Amino acid sequence: MDIFDSAFVSILGICFVTILIMNGSLRRKKAEVISMRRTINDANEHALLEEIRELKIVSRSLKNRNKSLEKRLLHQEDSQIAILNVLEDVDEQRKKVAELTMRFSLATSAAQIGVWELELASGHLMLDKIMRSMFGVSETDEDVNLSIWEKRLYADDRKRTMEQIRNITRKKQEMDIRYRVMLQDHVIRTIRSFGRPIVLSDGSVNRYVGVCLDITKETIIDQQKTEFVSLASHQLKTPVGAISWNLEMLLAGDYGKVSLKQKAIMEEMYIMSRRINDLINGLLNVSRLEMGMFIVEPVPTDVVALCEEVLTEMHPMIVDKEHSLIKKLPKKLPMISVDPKLMRIVFQNYISNAIKYTQKKGKITVSLFADDTRLTFGVANNGEPIPVAEQSHIFEKMYRTTNARAQDPHGNGLGLYLVKKILQEAGGKAWFTSKEGEGTVFYATVPRAGMKRHEGTKALS
Structure with missing residues (x-):
């Protein structure tokens, strides 16, 4: 029994030790498992956190993109609204233009005004119905x-007329010309054309x-x-x-013999008769110019001597x-x-006007000079300047400025009109400048080659 008991105890001891060893091993395994679980959990948690962080970044990016898209959509909506507003404005303006075009067409049709457009490079003409x-x-x-227009000209x-058109278009000037056209039925019409250049940028x-x-009727x-x-x-x-x-x-x-009183009355009558005679001569000259009856007979002339003669004739007025x-x-x-x-x-006209319309003790300058192309005659004075509002009418028939009427109520307004017509018909030009503080200067030019000859039946007086 003792041997058995000892052996049993030994076996029990061995079993106990074995159990202890196994129990320790199991504890270690459990600890390892727990450790592994913790590692896995930590790894999963880290991965999960990373995923969450990435999702948050993506979410923020999506939010920003959504905001950007919302702004773009709002901008597009605003743009669409703006475009619609512009289209509405354009449509409204188109309607107004169409209405104005219709009114303009009705107005020109009622007034019998013809509208044209000339393309300079090709000479192409666009003409309306009138x-x-x-x-x-x-x-x-x-x-x-x-060229078709040219063929229709009288x-x-x-x-x-063609020279006028070429000169005007070459110089980019405004057009205002008169001419006659001959239609196929031999009807002659008098036309006045106005035009303006289209100037590009x-x-x-x-x-x-x-x-x-x-x-035609007005002409x-x-x-x-004029004939009357x-x-x-x-x-x-x-x-x-x-009478004179x-x-x-x-x-x-x-x-x-006449008494002093009678003489004074007759002197006034004589002055009035001379004024009437001057008016008659002026009207006759104007009618001859307008009817094309006047004669232009150019001859070699010493214009300096001619100018000196006129100044000598007017010397008493200058002295007075x-x-x-x-x-x-x-x-x-x-x-x-x-x-x-x-x-x-x-x-005579330029010098006498300077004498009359310059205040007493004024200054008058008479000049003549010539270059290769023209002779220029000028008369300057330091009198009262011509009112700006009236300057465009100076060369019109019978026109007199307000200050001219105040200074000389007996003038007839024909002198400067005559000068301009004479120079135009002879190939020259008349113009003036007048400014406050600078005085007034009237100019007249004729071609250096001489005046154009004009066949007529009456000489101007």
Whole structure:
């Protein structure tokens, strides 16, 4: 028993030790498992945290993108609204333009005003219905150009009119010309054309737009009035001349002695008769110019000597008003082919106006000079300047400025009109400058080659 018990105890001891060893091993395994679980849990938690962090980043990015998209959508909506508003405005403006175009068309149609557009490079003309009717151009004819316009011009006006058009378009000036057209049924119409250049951003001009008026009736009426004035003036010239002549004889004592009172009255009558005679001569000259009856006979002329003659004639007027006269006349100037009678009229008008409309003790400067292309005559004075609002009318027939009427109520307003017409017909030009503090200067030019000859039946007086 003892042996068995000892053996049993040994076995039990061994089993106990074994159990202890196994129990320790199991504890270690459990600890390892717990450790592994913790590691796994930590790894999973870290991965999960990383995923959560990445999801948060993605979420923020998506939110930002959503905000950006929302802003873009709002901007697009605003843009669409703005575009719709612009389209509405454009549509409204289109309606207004269409309405204005219709009104303009009705107005031009009612007034019988023809509208045209000229393309300079090609010479192509766009004509409206009234223009086509005015020039006798068929509505089916689409290829209308300047040469067709030229063919319609009356033969006597063709060369002059085309030169005017070429000069105006070359210089980019506004157009205001008159001419006649001959239609296929031999009807002659008088046309007045207005036009303006279309100036591009670079300053060039590629086309002209304008209107045409049929002024045939007005021209006939003006011609009839001119003929009447010419006839009436001619009929009045003889009796007025006789009155002046008899008054001269009375004043000279040819009809006997007169008292001082009678002489004073007759002197006033003589002055009035001379004014009437000057008016008659002016009206006759105007009618001859407008009817194309006047004569231009250019001959080689010493214009310096001619100017000196006029100044000598007007010397008493200059002395009477105590003016100082400055002459800028060349000592030697080659003979120039001009009509002496017409140049005398130009000299007389410019110089006499300067004397009359310059205050007492004023200064008058008369100048003549020539270059290779033209002769220029100028008269300057330091009198009261011409009102700016009235300057555009200075060369109009019968026009007198307010200050001119105040200084000389007896003028007739024909002198400067005559000067301009004479110079235009002779190939020259008349113009002036007038500014406060700088005085007034009237200029007249004629071509250096001489005046253009004009065949007529009456000389100007």
